[in-house]
Amino acid sequence: MSAARKLIPLLFLLGASTGVSQEMTGREIMERVEDFQLATSDSAFNRMQLSTCRFGISDNRITCAERPRVKALESVSKNYGDEGKDTKGITIVLEPAAERGIGMLSYSYDDAERDNETWLYLSALGRIKRIASGNSDDDSEPASVFGSEFSTEDTDTGKLEEYEITLLEETTEAGRAVWKIEMIPNEERARKSRYSRTVSYIDQERWVPLKVEMYDQYGTEIKRLLASRVEEINDVWMARSLTMMNLVSNRLSNMAILEIHLGVDVEDEFLTTRTLTDVAFREAELQELRSQVD
Amino acid sequence: MGMLLLALFCASNLVHSQDSATVLGDDVTFDADFGFGDDLFAEPGTTDETDSSTSGFVARWLDHFTVRLSQQVSGQINNHGVDLGSFGSFPRQSELETNRFGINLRYQNPFAPGWLLQGSAQYRVYWNEDYEYRANGDSIETEGRVNELFIQRSFATQSFKFGRQTVVWGETVGNSVLDVINHVEFRDFSIIDIEDARLNQWMLVWDYFGSDNSSRLSTFLNLYPEFNPAPVRGSPLFFDPGYNLPDYDRNEKVLLEAGTQYQLSFEGSDISFMAAYLFENQLRYEPPLPGMQDANPDINDFLLLGFSANRAIGRLLLNFDLAFSHNVLADSFNFPGTTSLAAPVNLRKDQIGTSFGFEYGIDNEQNISLGIQAQTLLDANEGLAPGQMLANDGVFGSWLVRYSNNLSNGDLVLSSTLQGDLDANSLLALVGVDYTMDDNWSVSAQLMGIAGSSDSPLIVFDEDVRLSATLSYSF
Numbered sequence: 001m002s003a004a005r006k007l008i009p010l011l012f013l014l015g016a017s018t019g020v021s022q023e024m025t026g027r028e029i030m031e032r033v034e035d036f037q038l039a040t041s042d043s044a045f046n047r048m049q050l051s052t053c054r055f056g057i058s059d060n061r062i063t064c065a066e067r068p069r070v071k072a073l074e075s076v077s078k079n080y081g082d083e084g085k086d087t088k089g090i091t092i093v094l095e096p097a098a099e100r101g102i103g104m105l106s107y108s109y110d111d112a113e114r115d116n117e118t119w120l121y122l123s124a125l126g127r128i129k130r131i132a133s134g135n136s137d138d139d140s141e142p143a144s145v146f147g148s149e150f151s152t153e154d155t156d157t158g159k160l161e162e163y164e165i166t167l168l169e170e171t172t173e174a175g176r177a178v179w180k181i182e183m184i185p186n187e188e189r190a191r192k193s194r195y196s197r198t199v200s201y202i203d204q205e206r207w208v209p210l211k212v213e214m215y216d217q218y219g220t221e222i223k224r225l226l227a228s229r230v231e232e233i234n235d236v237w238m239a240r241s242l243t244m245m246n247l248v249s250n251r252l253s254n255m256a257i258l259e260i261h262l263g264v265d266v267e268d269e270f271l272t273t274r275t276l277t278d279v280a281f282r283e284a285e286l287q288e289l290r291s292q293v294d
Numbered sequence: 295m296g297m298l299l300l301a302l303f304c305a306s307n308l309v310h311s312q313d314s315a316t317v318l319g320d321d322v323t324f325d326a327d328f329g330f331g332d333d334l335f336a337e338p339g340t341t342d343e344t345d346s347s348t349s350g351f352v353a354r355w356l357d358h359f360t361v362r363l364s365q366q367v368s369g370q371i372n373n374h375g376v377d378l379g380s381f382g383s384f385p386r387q388s389e390l391e392t393n394r395f396g397i398n399l400r401y402q403n404p405f406a407p408g409w410l411l412q413g414s415a416q417y418r419v420y421w422n423e424d425y426e427y428r429a430n431g432d433s434i435e436t437e438g439r440v441n442e443l444f445i446q447r448s449f450a451t452q453s454f455k456f457g458r459q460t461v462v463w464g465e466t467v468g469n470s471v472l473d474v475i476n477h478v479e480f481r482d483f484s485i486i487d488i489e490d491a492r493l494n495q496w497m498l499v500w501d502y503f504g505s506d507n508s509s510r511l512s513t514f515l516n517l518y519p520e521f522n523p524a525p526v527r528g529s530p531l532f533f534d535p536g537y538n539l540p541d542y543d544r545n546e547k548v549l550l551e552a553g554t555q556y557q558l559s560f561e562g563s564d565i566s567f568m569a570a571y572l573f574e575n576q577l578r579y580e581p582p583l584p585g586m587q588d589a590n591p592d593i594n595d596f597l598l599l600g601f602s603a604n605r606a607i608g609r610l611l612l613n614f615d616l617a618f619s620h621n622v623l624a625d626s627f628n629f630p631g632t633t634s635l636a637a638p639v640n641l642r643k644d645q646i647g648t649s650f651g652f653e654y655g656i657d658n659e660q661n662i663s664l665g666i667q668a669q670t671l672l673d674a675n676e677g678l679a680p681g682q683m684l685a686n687d688g689v690f691g692s693w694l695v696r697y698s699n700n701l702s703n704g705d706l707v708l709s710s711t712l713q714g715d716l717d718a719n720s721l722l723a724l725v726g727v728d729y730t731m732d733d734n735w736s737v738s739a740q741l742m743g744i745a746g747s748s749d750s751p752l753i754v755f756d757e758d759v760r761l762s763a764t765l766s767y768s769f
Contacts, residue, residue, distance in 0.1 A: 256329030
């Protein structure tokens with residue numbers, strides 16, 4: 001799992017104010033969305049808060065029915081490779097107290113022949129630990145992202161060639177003009193996916209998915225993603241609040257991007273194992289990143 | 295027992311999910327400002343960054359503390375007898391062994407660019423029926439200890455750390471022949487993993503990183519080598535030899551340890567070469583002179599050369615360690631307070647050892663690992679008198695299997711550990727449950743059984759079954 005890589009593309013969907021041809025197919029729309037995601041996950045530095053709780057519904061408003069579990073994360077990532085499809089990222093847990101200081105470094109490769117690499121640092125280990133994770137993009141069941149209702153499948157929009165994509169209609173969602181796009185996985189993808197069908201509502205002006213409905217093999221909607229606080233930051237439209245609702249367990253996770261910076265100059269030496277153990281080095285580099293944006 | 299049942303009950307409720315999905319309307323909404331009002335990301339100490347007063351300064355520094363409070367209860371629950379053969383037998387009654395409250399503090403403050411102050415400490419209160427309570431004449435006993443405490447300066451390609459810290463070598467997690475730098479304390483059966491048993495020492499550590507941080511030369515200087523403490527009187531691991539086991543008297547001698555490790559990282563693999571001058575962590579006790587009550591502890595220095603490597607292949611991670619030790623004591627025991635009466639004294643030999651194993655990610659929630667450690671003395675019989683034998687003859691070592699399963703998005707962790715010696719003379723089996731109730735509270739329970747044959751020091755724990763539970767609160 002490459003948490004940093006998985007989290008950021010979903011959030012950093014580039015807005016485009018250019019007009020869109022009425023003739024675009026569903027696949028063309030999703031390919032453009034994916035291109036924007038890839039472009040805006042490069043050299044990114046952000047702080048996010050993952051909140052998970054059991055939810056209830058009252059007057060069409062979804063609210064937490066209990067005190068939420070909160071996880072605060074800080075992450076830095078950068079794209080590599082000829083096409084910029086490889087990603088290196090580091091994520092540090094800031095809260096809760098019991099997990100404070102846990103660090104994870106991940107190298108994610110687009111080439112299916114190369115295994116992703118992950119390292120973990122726990123103070124109890126006394127050293128960095130390489131984790132055998134395989135290539136989670138291809139041969140693994142989706143993994144929960146930091147214990148939340150988001151899974152690696154939910155946050156990774158790649159591998160469009162493994163889906164049948166259909167533009168169903170143009171409609172409105174939350175007062176915005178959207179494309180309603182259906183994605184059905186092919187046989188190979190279906191074996192690894194929990195969803196037999198997803199329906200996405202893509203903002204026609206900002207290219208941000210405002211809602212995604214996920215259905216199981218019986219056609220029952222089992223998860224729904226809602227995006228809000230869509231804002232333009234550094235000429236980029238992005239959803240700074242994403243809420244994933246698990247309709248089977250009645251639990252939701254909200255991902256709030258509290259601080260986000262794009263196009264920062266990330267030193268290659270920062271995305272190495274040294275950053276996991278050398279806290280003084282890490283904090284000095286993070287201060288340098290913050291100074292770039294201040 | 296009640297806490298274990300509570301934990302299992304909560305676990306069973308958690309893993310059960312409703313059969314049907316909630317049907318949402320098309321226009322349901324969620325609070326767009328959820329999570330944005332929290333001050334979770336307030337810079338530590340920035341309750342008021344502009345506050346230059348003493349109280350503001352103190353507040354900023356205090357923000358970097360993490361505190362964990364815990365209450366632990368454990369006991370041996372199986373009534374049985376222990377048969378020591380010609381030494382007779384004795385009954386083992388079920389009894390409470392630990393009943394203690396703990397405070398663990400951790401502090402980490404990058405107080406200036408390139409600087410870090412880090413430390414940890416623990417404080418224990420031993421309540422009624424804890425073995426420490428009984429050993430203290432049936433009165434409440436307390437104990438405090440500073441674990442980590444170091445300052446770090448990092449700049450360019452270098453890093454210096456000075457203070458109490460650990461240095462861990464070896465890839466075979468939990469069972470490496472190279473994990474011998476820091477001394478350890480397995481005080482009772484609440485600690486069976488070396489990760490929890492390591493003790494910090496006063497060291498200066500210098501790291502030099504290669505240009506792209508893919509290589510590292512790490513050198514340590516141990517300014518005050520320490521040794522495995524003798525078992526605490528009253529602990530289940532304490533055996534009364536009939537005399538005292540004092541600390542080693544340095545008699546103003548300056549003892550130092552030093553070592554260096556060169557590590558290289560490649561895609562999918564890491565390798566390390568290491569060399570060190572060390573003192574064996576376990577003191578060797580000679581029985582006291584006639585009329586004296588204190589045994590005579592002695593130390594032994596040796597040279598260690600090592601190599602370690604790992605290789606990740608898909609879900610599989612292979613580990614390998616190799617260690618050559620020059621001038622180790624041949625009759626050293628891991629059980630303090632015991633000497634091999636049949637072994638010659640002061641016989642130093644070379645020893646070669648290896649540890650190897652694998653870790654396998656069964657899926658995203660389940661992980662299993664196996665580590666085997668094997669060592670042998672070179673020229674074992676050299677220097678022996680006719681009929682004499684070494685305590686460690688031939689190939690000796692241990693094996694360790696660990697399994698874990700994360701359920702409910704990691705809130706519930708089921709784990710198990712099996713460990714034993716290569717001669718199949720002993721076995722320790724443990725199952726554990728860890729449940730995180732919320733961001734602050736967690737509860738854990740463990741059930742452990744031990745089997746030991748007459749050829750193993752663990753014979754005295756044969757058929758013991760221990761149950762423990764811990765409730766923790768972190769903030």
